[in-house]
Amino acid sequence: MKALIQRVMNAKVTVNGEVVSCIEQGLCILVGISKNDNHSDMEYIVRKILSIRLFNDDSDKRWSKSVVEKELEVLCVSQFTLYNTWKGNKPDFHNAMAGDESKKFYEQFLELLKSSYKPEKIKDGVFGAYMQVSIQNDGPVTVEIESPARDDKTLAKENSRNPQRLKVKKDMEGDAQ
16 A cells, blocks of 8 residues: 655645545645555554654644644545556556455545544545546655555465454455455
8 A cells, every 4th residue: 555645735636627625734645555455554554644744843843743743634535546567658557456446445544544533634535536636735745655565475474364354355355246
């Protein structure tokens, strides 16, 4: 799972000419979900988003406060293109999670983010829609985080040690069918 985090003065998402979501100062986050992501990846990204120190404190000391400490807003936008590879000059998205499964995973991500912070401070776009995202980047500050990469052997080992993780993945797969 990837998050491209932008510190913003304001941000908004527009679909078909209509503003569907907007925030004032806070974070605008483009969220990419890979085909191998699980609940552990989601928890890691949520924890990082809420604890990363991108804001100044009251005495203007840089990089000392998180979005939670400043009680600011967060705007999340799903973006499967973060998991692109290249076939010549054409992007390929086979590393991104498939649509239905990804939508459920993204919704669970938003719920975890809301339950870990203040639900009214978490906003999002429209999953799968053609959106325009407008931001006023503050700094500019843009950072990328990615959940720890794991190969298939590591994933199998983690799942065998943690049946709950496997259950979450199976539940998601069952809901997608």
